[in-house]
Amino acid sequence: MSTRAVRRCHVKATSRGVGLLALLVLLGAPGPAVAHGILLGSIPKAGETTPLGVSLVELRFNVRIEHGLSRLRLTGPSGQDVPLPGGPAKSAGLAQLTAALPPLAPGLYTVHWQIFTGDGHLSHGRFSFQVAGRE
Secondary structure: OOHHHHHHHHHHHHHHHHHHHHHHHHHHOOOOOOOOOOEEEEEOOOOOEEOOOOOEEEEEEOOOEOHHHOEEEEEOOOOOEEOOOOOOOEEOOOOEEEEEOOOOOOEEEEEEEEEEEOOOOEEEEEEEEEEOOOO
8 A cells, every 4th residue: 555545545544533533523512501490399398297387488599590481379178279468479589489388277388389490491380398396
């Protein structure tokens, strides 16, 4: 094989290697960040038994949320909606929602939440807590 033929093979192999490397880089490049809201914590906590007199529910998320488009709903022991006295949930920070609670009778309550993140993603979920009776 001549020197010229060896150079052509080397150039073709190098060109293919560079093309393959470029393709792998493009395929492996991260796309835009997707920010799905995740509930990090709440007061009362999920599964917690609280004493009579709990007056506030507060939810903390991992991302900034659009408060005007986010909702909290409370259902009581028989599944009925429990009206929140302060109206819609209020902003307690860029990644928090709070709502005042009416006096709650003993029983199991479920907080249903729906949030829109700052970049327009919808997330929702629910958790329950128990209000203890008198001892």
